[in-house]
Amino acid sequence: MSKAILVLEDGRTFHGSAYGAVGETFGEAVFTTGMTGYQETLTDPSFHKQVVVQTAPQIGNTGVNDEDDESDRIWVAGYVVRDPARRPSNWRSTGDLGDRLKAEGVVGISGVDTRALTRHLRERGAMRVGISSVDLDPRALQQRVLAQPQMLGADLSAQVSTPERYTVQAEGEHRYTVAALDLGIKRNVSRRLAARGVTTHVFPASSSIEDLLAVGPDAVFFSPGPGDPATADGPVALAQEVMRRQVPLFGICFGSQILGRALGFGTYKLGYGHRGINQPVLDRTTGKVEVTSHNHGFAVDAPIGERIDTEFGGVEVSHVCLNDNVVEGLRGLEVPAFTVQYHPEAAAGPHDADYLFDRFVDLVEKKG
Numbered sequence: 001m002s003k004a005i006l007v008l009e010d011g012r013t014f015h016g017s018a019y020g021a022v023g024e025t026f027g028e029a030v031f032t033t034g035m036t037g038y039q040e041t042l043t044d045p046s047f048h049k050q051v052v053v054q055t056a057p058q059i060g061n062t063g064v065n066d067e068d069d070e071s072d073r074i075w076v077a078g079y080v081v082r083d084p085a086r087r088p089s090n091w092r093s094t095g096d097l098g099d100r101l102k103a104e105g106v107v108g109i110s111g112v113d114t115r116a117l118t119r120h121l122r123e124r125g126a127m128r129v130g131i132s133s134v135d136l137d138p139r140a141l142q143q144r145v146l147a148q149p150q151m152l153g154a155d156l157s158a159q160v161s162t163p164e165r166y167t168v169q170a171e172g173e174h175r176y177t178v179a180a181l182d183l184g185i186k187r188n189v190s191r192r193l194a195a196r197g198v199t200t201h202v203f204p205a206s207s208s209i210e211d212l213l214a215v216g217p218d219a220v221f222f223s224p225g226p227g228d229p230a231t232a233d234g235p236v237a238l239a240q241e242v243m244r245r246q247v248p249l250f251g252i253c254f255g256s257q258i259l260g261r262a263l264g265f266g267t268y269k270l271g272y273g274h275r276g277i278n279q280p281v282l283d284r285t286t287g288k289v290e291v292t293s294h295n296h297g298f299a300v301d302a303p304i305g306e307r308i309d310t311e312f313g314g315v316e317v318s319h320v321c322l323n324d325n326v327v328e329g330l331r332g333l334e335v336p337a338f339t340v341q342y343h344p345e346a347a348a349g350p351h352d353a354d355y356l357f358d359r360f361v362d363l364v365e366k367k368g
Contacts, residue, residue, distance in 0.1 A: 004109040004133035006080060007141045012120055016111035018133035019084055020101025026144065027051040027077030028151045029129035030297065031118045033276030036062075037348020038097070042076055042106075043069040044347075045160035045184035046253065046295050048226040049151065051078035051129050055118050055276075060097035063088025070186040070347055074101070075160065075226075078131045079108035080117065107131050125271045126151070126297060151297065152269050156227030157183040157235070157254065161205035170199045176364050179203060179217035181235060183254050184225025188347035192357045193221075206234065209241040219248035219364045222255030224343065229257035229267045229298055236261045242337075243312045248367050249337040250360045253296050256339035260300035260330060263310045270326065273297035274342070277349035280322040281342060285331070289322065292342045293349025299341065300327045307333065336367050 002018035008029060031053040032041055038059055041052060059081040079101060088096055101108055109131050121127070130145040161182045168190035170176075175197030180190070182202050190200045201215045205225075212220060220242045222235065232254075239262035242249050251259040257267050274294035281292045302308065304317045304327065313334025319341070321328050329340040338360075344353035 002133045003136060004131060005136050005138060005141065006109050006112060006129060006131050007138050007145055008120070009128040009142070009145050010124060011142055013138045014109070014112045014117060016109045019081060019108035019110035020079060020098055020106045021108075022133045023105070023107045024130065024132040024134055025051065025078040025107040026128065026130045026148045028126055029053060029121055030126050030273055030275055031055050031121055032295070033278060034348060037277060039064050039068045040070050040348040042074045042079070043071045044186060044295060045071050045075050046224050046226050047076045048156050048160050048184070049077050049154065050226070051080065051131065052076045053080040053114055053117055053121070055114055057082045057114065058085060059083070060085035060088060062090035063093030064095045064097050064100045065092045066094055067092065070188060074104045074106050076106065078129070079106055080112055080114060080131070081108065081110050082112060082114045084110045107133065109133070121272050126273060152228055153231060154227045155231035157225040157232060158205045160184040160226060162202055163204060165201060165203050168194055168200045168202065170194050170197045173197055174199055176218040176361065177201065177216060178219050178221050179212040179215055180221040180223060181205060181207060181212070181238065181255070183223045183232070183235060183258070185223035186345060186347055188345040189221070189223065189252070192345050192354065196357060196361050198361070207238070209238055212242070217247065219250065219360065222249070222251035222258050224253035224255060224295070226254070228269070229254060229261060232258055232261075243335045246336060246367070248360070248363045250363070251339035252345070253341055253343060256329065256341040257298055257300055259337060259339045260302065263312060263315050263330065266301040267298050268301055269298055270296070274321065274326070279342065281328050282320050282322055284318055284320060290352035291350045292353050293346055294342045296341055300330065302327050302330065312337075336363050338363070
């Protein structure tokens, strides 16, 4: 097994073994706390340009299968695990995780003290990183890491969006039509909508308001995605056009940040982000606490506990993370729009927030 090294931009170095493809890769080092759902994590477009550190010590036990991918490929820039499974064991497994990484050219490293690495990132913040199994000189690798672009200011959503429109049909009787802007959409979003009788037309990130309205949508959806929302001026303008027409609008994660900007709020980069499937969120509308799935490194800067007047009427913060009081959702009081910054589609993750898709359908019904 080939040796490998991981070097952070501040020079902290970890030694291990090559896992997946042999080579060299760079990205932003982030950690995710999920003990399951690694296949959904790897194929989530929101992880584009990021090197993912799994905090769970054993990864790959259930192998990989043909059903749990959230997109057509693995998107992570690199992968860091402590103890990869030597042999997968699950009735749904069709292959080995390490083989899948190798087949898709994903450079990873195993045998790393991921606990120490996670603590370092939590204290110092997400930062650029390099993994190499071809050049084991830490200083030389660090210099290449420092030459990489930062995630702050990165415009990435167009890189992961669909090149052309496609449609996911409703299950059973068709009730409503949704136009979804693909900024890095996961497959389970369309599945959750389809289960409620919604036909979803998925559009490229560069689509115009005329493109979306051409399918006669009852509502519009803005998807999750990677990168800095401060760079997404096109989608922000599109969200404003949707709200001016009073078309019901729902945004998840990156889509929530886009809507936040469209309403006049700023966004900022979190120190190390929220990633995992065990994040507690308060729904301020109902007073209930949900255990939720997260994957975001940016957040909306909006005041909590008060009405904020905007061009589109009053807005309030609807959801808050109980770990750090970060805004996790917005709700229009006059315009039919709401968002959450986490993942109610639960891929992977708990189903506590699945009701939000019902809330979206209810919004459409009330508007109709």
